Amino acid sequence: MVESRPESSAKLPAVAFETFLLPQFRLQCGVTLPEARLAYKTYGTLNKDRSNVILYPTSYGAQHPDIEWLIGPDGILDSTKYFIVIPNMFGNGLSSSPNTVDGRYCSPVTALFTHVDNVTAQRRLLDEVFQIRRMALAYGWSMGAQQVLHWGALYPDSVDRIVAVCSSAKTSPHNRVFLEGLRATLTTDPTWNGERFVGRPERGLKAFGRVYAGWALSQAFYREHLYLALGYSSLEDFLVRDWEASFLRRDPDNLLSMIETWKKSDISENDLYHGDLNTALAAIKAKTLIMPGQTDLYFTTEDSLVESRQIPNSRYCPIPSIWGHRAGNPAKNREDQRFLKAAVAELLST
Secondary structure, eight states: EEEEEEOOTTTTTEEEEEEEEEEEETTTTSSEEEEEEEEEEEEEEEEEEEOOEOOOOOOOTTOOHHHHHGTTTSSSSOOOOOOOEOOOOSSSSSSOTTTOOOOOOOOOTOOOHHHHHHHHHHHHHHHHHHHHHBBBBEETTTTTHHHHHHHHOOGGGGGGGEEEEEESBBHHHHHHHHHHHHHHHTTSSTBBBBSSSOOOOHHHHHHHHHHHHHHHHHHHHTTTTTHHHTSOOOOOOOOIIIHHHHTTTTTTHHHHHHHHHHHHTTTTSTTTTTTTTTHHHTTTEEEEEEEOBTSSSOOOOOHHHHHHTTTEEEEEBBBOOOGGGGHHHHHHTTTHHHHHHHHHHHHHOO
8 A cells, every 4th residue: 555645754854755554564573563654755767567677775864865866867876767766764764663653562672673674565565566576776875785685685586686885785793883882872861761762862862973973984084184075164063064963863763773673684584594694695696786885994895795705696896985984875975976877887788
């Protein structure tokens, strides 16, 4: 079932999207939601044989307006040629999330959603709403790329090509340490009572943003003072107006929920592969482009190379950039945009 209407998230203006309703949706954790909601937006036109589909899931803390900058006639994903679908990840505030789901089914300390749930809902959306059985490309960055790699392993006959940018098929131990640090930072706010927030944790959200800034961009980015070229007057100005402001827009319970989803990301942790990551990677049939950021501090090139070597039809293509993790989402970086655009165009031409 689909409904179309504008909805909004905390402290955000209303944004237009459509909602796919999934009655009695059973999650991988065993909880059944009376009604799950998958928010999505489409761009471009679906052709007659439904062969021009690109799936582009959202990343951590993002909603579709945050990532649609790369869609357009001259964008990394060309909406004049392809029908592009952005499904909003569970937990991001537009799809079912802690701030929208009845508290009887979840709490900030509950690991409710997994990428298996995201991909299961996305598959039903494509099938039941658009009658799409196969997509030309699944493209994603960070947690979005975790989802497209899940697609490749869980539904190998449904995906022709995959571009996984700055991500992993399984969250590494070091990546989990980074995430535990973020979680601890946010929950040290005085409004956290050990189980939930009892007020708006502005101090915690600001601290969360500052900690994240040290991981998402490389040492070289800061050494070269690249934030000045972005229009910020100083490092402090950059931290306040970019990082603090970004997370102050988000719901803290949702941020914690998405951390849990990220921690549990593993394309083999399901009933099909039973934790056998090597078998899950080997099952991916799609032509796959693994694109780590050369200076990414938490999705490292070494980890990506290990996974890429186990995907049969994979090419390893690091992004030569000092923008760290943000090299994979270069909204303000034309050089990395050109690199991604050329790589995607080459893959789609095959």
